[in-house]
Amino acid sequence: MRQILTDVLAFDHPDPLEPGWTVWDRLCASATAAVPVTGAGVALMTVKGHGGTLAVTDGPAAVMEDLQQTTGEGPCLNAFDDRRPVLQPDLAQAMARWPGFTSAATAAGIAAIFAFPLQVGAIRLGVLDLYRDTPGALDTLQLAEALDHASAATTILLDLQYSAAPGELHQELADAADGRREIHQATGIISVQASAGLNDALLLLRARAYAEQRQLLELAQDVVARRVTFYPEDGHHE
Template sequence: MDELILRVARLVAEEPARAGDRGGVAGTLRRLCSAARRDLSAAGVGVSVMAENGMRGVAAVSEPSCEPLEELQFTLGEGPCLDAFASRRPVLVPDLFDGAMRRWPGYAPALHDGGMRAVFAFPLQIGAARLGALDVFRVEPGSLTEGELRDALTFADVAVTTLLDGQERAGPEAVADGLDEVMGHRAELFQAQGMVAVQLGISLVDALARLRAYAYVEDRALGEVARDVVARRLSFDSGMS
């Protein structure tokens, strides 16, 4: 096995568990994020899982304050995580003011307001299969060094192996251990999207846009809004615009 892979795998294995850690794959990915945050001198690291069918969600973050930065990308439908997944290439933004404000007009200002000045996203992929992305956030502008870039790519490779191994153990019809909550939230979003489309007589694409807009205006996670729609605590056919 490659020495870099062995080194990163050792860092993840040595990362202590925390109270509240989920088990299985999610717990391993949380430790991977924390190890990467230290190794890459980052303010935060997150891993999001995504699939070709649109299922997506935040799988793990190095610390709770990082989760809103990850989740907001799905709320707004823009950001480095989504771009890395779509392009199959790393998205490297050493300075948010160098084009990112135009590239992500909703996300980049929010990221800046959260104290971040640089972000780097790495696709989680093997062959033609795409699994998600790993995001690295920094509070100071500046590029990753050659060694840091190499390490970040290796953390992404280890995340891929973790996801694949977890899925293999779970079986083809099941969700990898620890990720059932993440995928459950995405299923709720699809259901809520359909309900809003029926309520307003609009397309599914427009329904998702309405859900995202509501979540952004109300400063809530998209998954929370979807849960309220599915539970019929929130309806979009009662005079909402």
């Protein structure tokens, strides 16, 4: 893990991966180089679900994170809730477990997913998601590499937050969490418009985003801006 941190944090490295990349971009790139996977994503997590994406390597990885936030299901949520890795070497076989997520993820070209919780002791912070565009399991050495990258991500998260002002979220983490705040705002608005509890309001928001194949955050922003409403008498009134 020490070597991973050295490489990821070495912004003055003589051969930088890309100018302007964040530490999370570097971590995802390092993980995909060390483990035989196609792409990666790092997400903040809360007890209420997906808390915002810190970085993704490519389009399918972005779909992977967006879908888990939109549907409220998927490997990262189980890894976070159960506090252990979720290894799904053939995603097509997981339709019964994550029906909404699996159908859309496989359509995006995701064939296998490996989710690793970012945690230390009782503190849970997020998840490192790795995906493959072909089915296949990780062997023992590959799994160890993935776990080392998850440990490195946990260390970076803790260090970032340690450097933040007391009672505040570090700016990098706050930027990723901004979307979660807008989703909370939209949920409250929908709760009033649809005369529903907050949990049911969030389900309505997720269901509509899924049905319309939109990102959850994008729809939430439209709700907050009153471009989309959820009044029962209007159906999908806008």
